[in-house]
Amino acid sequence: MIQSLDRGLEILFILAEHKSRGVTELAEDLKVNKSTVFRLLDTMKERDLVQQDEVTAKYRLGIGLLHISEGLVKNLDAINISKPTLKQLMDSTKESAHLCTFTNDKVYVVDQVKSNYPMKVSAAIGHEEPIHCSSVGKCILAYLPEEKRNKILDGVRFVAYTEKTKTSKEALVEELKQIRKNGYALDDEELSVGVCCIAAPIYNHKGEVKNCIGISGPSARIHMENIDSYINKLKIAANNISHNMGYRYTK
Amino acid sequence: MIQSLDRGLEILFILAEHKSRGVTELAEDLKVNKSTVFRLLDTMKERDLVQQDEVTAKYRLGIGLLHISEGLVKNLDAINISKPTLKQLMDSTKESAHLCTFTNDKVYVVDQVKSNYPMKVSAAIGHEEPIHCSSVGKCILAYLPEEKRNKILDGVRFVAYTEKTKTSKEALVEELKQIRKNGYALDDEELSVGVCCIAAPIYNHKGEVKNCIGISGPSARIHMENIDSYINKLKIAANNISHNMGYRYTK
DNA sequence: AACAGCGTTGCATAATACGCAATAAAGGAG
DNA sequence: CTCCTTTATTGCGTATTATGCAACGCTGTT
Numbered sequence: 001m002i003q004s005l006d007r008g009l010e011i012l013f014i015l016a017e018h019k020s021r022g023v024t025e026l027a028e029d030l031k032v033n034k035s036t037v038f039r040l041l042d043t044m045k046e047r048d049l050v051q052q053d054e055v056t057a058k059y060r061l062g063i064g065l066l067h068i069s070e071g072l073v074k075n076l077d078a079i080n081i082s083k084p085t086l087k088q089l090m091d092s093t094k095e096s097a098h099l100c101t102f103t104n105d106k107v108y109v110v111d112q113v114k115s116n117y118p119m120k121v122s123a124a125i126g127h128e129e130p131i132h133c134s135s136v137g138k139c140i141l142a143y144l145p146e147e148k149r150n151k152i153l154d155g156v157r158f159v160a161y162t163e164k165t166k167t168s169k170e171a172l173v174e175e176l177k178q179i180r181k182n183g184y185a186l187d188d189e190e191l192s193v194g195v196c197c198i199a200a201p202i203y204n205h206k207g208e209v210k211n212c213i214g215i216s217g218p219s220a221r222i223h224m225e226n227i228d229s230y231i232n233k234l235k236i237a238a239n240n241i242s243h244n245m246g247y248r249y250t251k
Numbered sequence: 252m253i254q255s256l257d258r259g260l261e262i263l264f265i266l267a268e269h270k271s272r273g274v275t276e277l278a279e280d281l282k283v284n285k286s287t288v289f290r291l292l293d294t295m296k297e298r299d300l301v302q303q304d305e306v307t308a309k310y311r312l313g314i315g316l317l318h319i320s321e322g323l324v325k326n327l328d329a330i331n332i333s334k335p336t337l338k339q340l341m342d343s344t345k346e347s348a349h350l351c352t353f354t355n356d357k358v359y360v361v362d363q364v365k366s367n368y369p370m371k372v373s374a375a376i377g378h379e380e381p382i383h384c385s386s387v388g389k390c391i392l393a394y395l396p397e398e399k400r401n402k403i404l405d406g407v408r409f410v411a412y413t414e415k416t417k418t419s420k421e422a423l424v425e426e427l428k429q430i431r432k433n434g435y436a437l438d439d440e441e442l443s444v445g446v447c448c449i450a451a452p453i454y455n456h457k458g459e460v461k462n463c464i465g466i467s468g469p470s471a472r473i474h475m476e477n478i479d480s481y482i483n484k485l486k487i488a489a490n491n492i493s494h495n496m497g498y499r500y501t502k
Numbered sequence: 503a504a505c506a507g508c509g510t511t512g513c514a515t516a517a518t519a520c521g522c523a524a525t526a527a528a529g530g531a532g
Numbered sequence: 533c534t535c536c537t538t539t540a541t542t543g544c545g546t547a548t549t550a551t552g553c554a555a556c557g558c559t560g561t562t
Contacts (some may be wrong), residue, residue, distance in 0.1 A: 001293065001551085002550065003519080003548090003549070004255045004550085008256040008259070008292070008365050009298050009394075010298075010426075016503090017321025022539070023540055024540080032520080033520070033521045034521095034539095035541080035542080039520090040253055043257045044256070044260065047264070057540060058540095060326060061319065061323035062361050063352065063354045066324075066376050067378070068316055069377070070375055071268065072314070072317065083259065084306040088306070123494065134352070152548065157304075206445045244305060253520085254550080274508080283551080283552085284552045285510090286511080286553085287551060290550080406551070444516080480543075
């Protein structure tokens with residue numbers, strides 16, 4: 001660990017808590033000499049990570065941070081982070097893998113790694129998935145905050161896509177409970193005859209679920225007898241992505 | 252200047268530009284030994300400012316940055332004070348509204364309320380705007396104290412972003428005079444073809460202009476025939492924010 | 503199987519960050 | 533107005549510490 005860098009970073013964290021703090025105060029916080037703190041602040045000031053109040057001469061966080069964290073947000077997007085894992089998931093399951101996102105109260109497919117099988121499921125990037133009968137829709141819905149979930153539930157139109165589509169709100173509410181308990185959501189020919197999908201939630205650094213991943217394949221290949229091995233691989237992949245998004249289970 | 256801290260910070264800035272970068276690459280960027288970069292990354296990893304991709308072993312920015320920059324945003328008075336008005340401005344004009352700040356002789360975008368139109372202007376938070384041909388740059392420049400203004404003017408590089416960009420110092424000086432007279436600054440496709448922006452100054456309690464707000468939209472929607480209504484709404488919003496910042500016109 | 507590239511680690515040295523003490527400047531108390 | 537305290541800032545010598553070198557283990561490729 002590099003001491004001076006670490007001390008500089010600690011100053012940033014301290015400044016994040018206090019809207020303004022002086023050299024002497026910070027020196028006491030870090031238990032180091034004033035001059036050390038001064039020089040640390042000085043180099044961070046050069047890069048606009050901290051700025052000095054013109055009146056009080058104390059220091060506060062600077063604009064440069066916005067520049068950096070904007071770069072983070074741009075690159076922390078779920079797509080970039082999940083891409084390798086998604087590919088790996090397709091490799092190990094041989095079925096198409098998808099990443100979905102919840103935006104404007106709807107669930108969309110935002111990325112896909114297609115299966116190499118001649119017969120495969122291929123979703124359209126940008127396609128909206130029904131909330132009530134797709135694995136990804138139900139998965140996201142299950143993990144929304146209760147209030148939001150109820151609001152969405154009230155607006156659901158229970159279109160029956162197949163004979164297996166469940167069209168009662170009560171049944172869906174019950175199933176969401178199961179999903180939270182099991183950690184995955186299932187769509188066994190509810191949306192499309194002959195297609196079976198499984199989805200698992202992605203947690204972001206705040207512990208929110210705004211994304212999920214899923215695998216989809218012909219029910220001739222994915223069926224109730226062998227589904228556990230798919231679920232396992234899916235969950236591992238989802239956990240991996242959550243971790244890379246900054247989610248830490250123990251707080 | 253403290254070398255190791257500075258190098259660590261430089262890594263953060265580099266990572267803000269590249270979505271992921273390896274130890275060796277960064278060592279070449281900084282022209283230092285790999286081991287040095289590794290140890291710098293290691294100490295930043297401890298604080299979640301960078302994270303390592305589990306698949307490629309390369310590094311990218313980490314969520315710790317969000318924690319710090321949330322602290323910044325929380326404490327940046329201008330952002331908090333102007334947020335509601337900015338939102339209102341977007342509602343009434345239907346175009347994206349921005350807040351900018353003048354720090355270290357440069358103009359940065361620090362907040363944004365995006366338009367709901369499918370076609371809209373979206374600036375990057377933390378992005379630096381050119382002084383000589385952006386509405387916000389010219390606006391801030393126009394209201395700087397004369398001495399400061401001249402100093403900045405001497406350092407301007409008159410890059411021509413479009414065919415409409417004005418590249419003479421004399422023309423700019425003249426325009427700044429107009430801006431002060433009119434109370435707003437205009438960028439009609441000078442920075443980006445097809446984009447029209449208008450900016451107005453924010454006064455703080457000392458009567459200084461360190462911020463400005465602006466609206467930006469496609470020149471198909473904002474053009475010279477209807478611009479007066481935009482200017483009106485913009486000025487009202489700017490005055491409102493100035494007032495909330497403690498500015499009292501009678502001194 | 504050999505190689506090339508990567509991230510990682512141990513080690514010795516010299517660069518460099520550190521604490522001390524002095525300075526300057528600003529604010530408050532009498 | 534003056535003294536006194538407290539602040540940020542700077543020079544300097546020393547010893548800590550960050551650094552480059554070189555070797556290691558690993559992965560993937562040829």
